[in-house]
Amino acid sequence: MTTRDELHYWLALLHLPGIGPVRLRELLTRHDSPRRLFEQGARDSELEPELRAALRAPAWEEVERDLAWAGTGRTILTVDDPRYPPLLAQVHDAPPLLFVHGTPEALVQPQLAMVGSRNPTPLGEETAQQFARALAGAGLTITSGLALGIDAAAHRGALAAKGQTVAVFGTGPDRIYPARHRDLAHAIVDGGGALVSEYPPGTPPLPGHFPRRNRIISGLSLGTLVVEAALRSGSLLTARSAAEQGREVFAIPGSIHNPLARGCHRLIRDGAKLVETAQDVLEELAPQLRAVLAQESAPEVSEFGLDEDYRRLLDCLDFAPTAVDILVERSGLTADAVSSMLLLLELEGYVASATGGGYARTSKESL
Numbered sequence: 001m002t003t004r005d006e007l008h009y010w011l012a013l014l015h016l017p018g019i020g021p022v023r024l025r026e027l028l029t030r031h032d033s034p035r036r037l038f039e040q041g042a043r044d045s046e047l048e049p050e051l052r053a054a055l056r057a058p059a060w061e062e063v064e065r066d067l068a069w070a071g072t073g074r075t076i077l078t079v080d081d082p083r084y085p086p087l088l089a090q091v092h093d094a095p096p097l098l099f100v101h102g103t104p105e106a107l108v109q110p111q112l113a114m115v116g117s118r119n120p121t122p123l124g125e126e127t128a129q130q131f132a133r134a135l136a137g138a139g140l141t142i143t144s145g146l147a148l149g150i151d152a153a154a155h156r157g158a159l160a161a162k163g164q165t166v167a168v169f170g171t172g173p174d175r176i177y178p179a180r181h182r183d184l185a186h187a188i189v190d191g192g193g194a195l196v197s198e199y200p201p202g203t204p205p206l207p208g209h210f211p212r213r214n215r216i217i218s219g220l221s222l223g224t225l226v227v228e229a230a231l232r233s234g235s236l237l238t239a240r241s242a243a244e245q246g247r248e249v250f251a252i253p254g255s256i257h258n259p260l261a262r263g264c265h266r267l268i269r270d271g272a273k274l275v276e277t278a279q280d281v282l283e284e285l286a287p288q289l290r291a292v293l294a295q296e297s298a299p300e301v302s303e304f305g306l307d308e309d310y311r312r313l314l315d316c317l318d319f320a321p322t323a324v325d326i327l328v329e330r331s332g333l334t335a336d337a338v339s340s341m342l343l344l345l346e347l348e349g350y351v352a353s354a355t356g357g358g359y360a361r362t363s364k365e366s367l
Helices: 004-014 021-031 034-041 049-056 060-069 104-108 122-137 150-160 179-190 209-219 235-244 259-269 278-294 308-315 324-331 335-347
Strands: 074-078 097-102 111-115 141-144 165-168 194-197 223-226 248-251 351-353 359-361
Touching: 004 034, 004 060, 004 074, 004 097, 021 034, 034 049, 060 074, 097 104, 097 179, 104 194, 111 122, 111 150, 111 209, 111 235, 122 141, 122 150, 122 278, 141 150, 150 165, 150 179, 165 179, 165 209, 179 194, 209 235, 223 235, 223 259, 223 278, 235 248, 235 259, 248 259, 248 278, 278 335, 308 324, 308 335, 324 335, 335 351
Parallel strands: 111 141, 111 223, 141 165, 165 194, 223 248
Antiparallel strands: 074 097, 097 194, 351 359
16 A cells, blocks of 8 residues: 555656656656656656656645545545556556545446436436446446436436446546536445546546546446447547457447437447347456456355355345345355355356345256
8 A cells, every 4th residue: 555655756746747647657667666756857867857847846735735635535546556446557548546535445346337428318318227227236336427417327327226336537536527416426425436536636627637537437447338429429439448448348229310329329330239238238248257256355156166155145145136235244244245246146147136236046056
């Protein structure tokens, strides 16, 4: 975990003028650590004069303001922090720091990005909420951008399933945008999710920030699902980021008479996977989900049968839906372990998620 002294230097890097994530990574490769960059960079004749001058005069007042924002329920993660989301760290222009309000552990859970129009049709908004509810109920964390329309519907659908959801900001972590989603943002945090930004506190909603945050939405996620999007929608930029990052892209088709279906249809023509049900997404992501879950604390499901903890969890399940919190209480396992295990059990066909958010045992028996 990054010490407070090291964090000072990381934050000072963030306030260097004109330095983006890719350039910053190059500088750190050259000088090993933020502290050494400030100590040695000012004398590095191969660096630009403006950068050497900035390294001689770090923005310590702004750093202190950033640190004042952090506290209970508010965390600053550096890219070398073990809590930094590993999928995002694989992105070539991953942000060097993340400001997280809520539960940092939510960022390492298997995630699906859901994006779409800010002005969806009533059917599109309902579809987004239904998909998010089903996928969150199946154990995926739903990630989006807190924008009007499809983003908000996705967050609300996940919350309705009592699942986790992550909102990525194009502002500082202290600025809810749009302001009308303040209550939704609080509900995300209260529900065990997180609000995330690469921008320091006080950063206003500048237009150029929102396209930039799309790479974080897709970078956190195993795949991106586009619900409704016009041909010039910003959602297509998120889908493009996902494809460039080697992640899955999904699109829901619509009527040929609906302008908001045209972006999805173009994605499908370009290779995105057409989905009609939440199960289509889960089946396509099954290999990636198994790989991610195998790296976590949940025991394995193998062709030879179930681990002892899995059998214990199955014994706690009925053929009628049972809520996750009841399963945690019955099994004595942690909530994170139960969520991961249920997702894997569903992928293997041992359990089925119910529309109300609970899980029921299927007829399949362990070997």
